[in-house]
Amino acid sequence: MELVTKTLLLCLVLAVTNAAPTSPQESAAVDRCAGIEFDAITPDENGATFFFKGDHVWKGFHGPAQLSTEFFKEIGHVGAAFRMHNTEDQTVHDHIFFFQDDKVFSYYNQTLEPGYPKEIQEVFPGVPTHLDAAVECPKGECKTDSVLFFKGQDVHVYDLATKLTKTKTWSDLPTCTSVFRWLEHYYCFHGHDFTRFNPVSGEVTGQYPKDARHYFMNCTNFGHGGGRRPVNCSDVKLDAVTTDDSGRTYYFTGPMFMRLDTRRDGVHAFPITRTWKEVAGALDAVFSYTDKIYLIKGDQVYIYKSDAHFTLIDGYPKSLQEELGIEGQVDAAFVCPGEQTVHIIQGQRMKDVDLTATPRAVTRDLPLPLSDIDAGLCDSDGVKVFKGSQYYDYKSPMILAMGRIAPHPQPITSAMMGCKD
Known part of the structure; x- marks a missing residue:
């Protein structure tokens, strides 16, 4: 039984990043284990997950905050972000898109693409400005290869092939300040909680909301997060x-x-x-x-x-x-x-x-x-x-x-x- 327990603990190890913060004072001011509301969450082309709050970012599920300009020097505050991974268009494959007010930035390998920032409508026709969240939804999980854009309780579904946008209202889902696709599941973050939802219907099943500190970061005294060590x-x-x-x-x-x-x-x-x-x-x-x-x-x-x-x-x-x-x-x-x-x-x-x-x-x-x-x-x-x-x-x-x-x-x-x- 001890061996099984150790093996199960192996599985619960989250990605570790040990980069130093810009200063202890800045790190303490934006301690995600204190319970904060993220502005955006996205993986990069290597799969490292970035959590944004104000002008700070955490890389990975563990570690202190850093200034977002240390990774993406042209941006500060981020309103929404997603990685374009499942697409036939290789010119944007694995690019990260950041949204600020009415502008969109495209990065690859932490480098701003030429010609950016651009107007959101120029890149994503029919998608509104001042977005709350965004997430990619590949075919099989959505009906077509799509991007879901969130603003209030409206969800704007952008079809990557046709470049058409359809708007839905998901009144049963909380207003999402960030959305994260992880292992084919979709998570709406609101406050320091999250709610898992169906990306086609917006339906929520199961007991939600749940505290993100139990699942998406290593925080002392929080469920899955505290005190784990990898098994030998x-x-x-x-x-x-x-x-x-x-x-x-x-x-x-x-x-x-x-x-x-x-x-x-x-x-x-x-x-x-x-x-x-x-x-x-x-x-x-x-x-x-x-x-x-x-x-x-x-x-x-x-x-x-x-x-x-x-x-x-x-x-x-x-x-x-x-x-x-x-x-x-x-x-x-x-x-x-x-x-x-x-x-x-x-x-x-x-x-x-x-x-x-x-x-x-x-x-x-x-x-x-x-x-x-x-x-x-x-x-x-x-x-x-x-x-x-x-x-x-x-x-x-x-x-x-x-x-x-x-x-x-x-x-x-x-x-x-x-x-x-």
């Missing part, structure tokens, strides 16, 4: 791991999971039920195939559609026997890119199942040189099988099965999982 990599033990077709990588340990492809936004963990609500507790194995993710728990298989938000396919869960033609405890499972075979590890054997067959059945059963495997992952570099806090690299599933001398084990590192080496 030598204590990490995985239950399952997979990478889906969109490139999202998921590591599972106990009742929690991590999205490691979002490492640049900080390594964070959430209960498995947050994304796959029908599955509670630890998994035995997981694998991805086509546009679906298969979660194996006990003798049950749950299959979810891998869209913006995972949806359990009708009729599931089903038994391992019915879905994959196998019985017994599953230790690990993986599918290699472009293949239609799932390799299932049970004890010291690997069983192959053709996923295109009906009904599915074991087509090959091979012994393995390793025992006690916890998880497996296959990508363009080959196969990794995890055992405790170490993993073994193989060039292919056949080399894994046919090799009689195991390769030298490699330790899980901080570069992989954000743990402490």
Whole structure:
């Protein structure tokens, strides 16, 4: 139980920035842990998150304030900001847009783009001036690739392809002074609180508002924020791991999971039920195939559609026997890119199942040189099988099965999982 607790703490480590403030007096005057209302929140092209208040900014979820001109020298007070990330227009990809009154500034790599600032209407036709907040909303989360602009309780939805703006009124949502998209969820910040909302309808579900100091910054004596330390990599033990077709990588340990492809936004963990609500507790194995993710728990298989938000396919869960033609405890499972075979590890054997067959059945059963495997992952570099806090690299599933001398084990590192080496 102690190991599980340590592993879960790993997931809750937020990005750390240790830049010094301009002076102790200025830092104390804008202490975000005292409870302040942010003017704007946005990630940069490297995924570092900036929190703006007046002429000060915090870079990351931890650390003191600095003058915003230390990063973006042409701006002072910011009314709204967002990063343009999901767009086909490469001329603005990963640019940050800042809004001041009736002007918009475009930055890339903390450098103001030539010709800026410009009038807001020149860049975003139909969008009003003196904005409260802005956030990008890619297709799949919104109906089209869009930017949501907030002013009072009106939301101006700007379509990036058509350059048309539609206005909605979301009277149930508080007036947002900043909005932040984080791990495909949308957060309206108001006062020192935040409210999560649906970016299409503005609907709020769950118990909100919540205090931002518990979730989006490290503050002493505030819930998730106070006194965390990363777990040692030598204590990490995985239950399952997979990478889906969109490139999202998921590591599972106990009742929690991590999205490691979002490492640049900080390594964070959430209960498995947050994304796959029908599955509670630890998994035995997981694998991805086509546009679906298969979660194996006990003798049950749950299959979810891998869209913006995972949806359990009708009729599931089903038994391992019915879905994959196998019985017994599953230790690990993986599918290699472009293949239609799932390799299932049970004890010291690997069983192959053709996923295109009906009904599915074991087509090959091979012994393995390793025992006690916890998880497996296959990508363009080959196969990794995890055992405790170490993993073994193989060039292919056949080399894994046919090799009689195991390769030298490699330790899980901080570069992989954000743990402490």
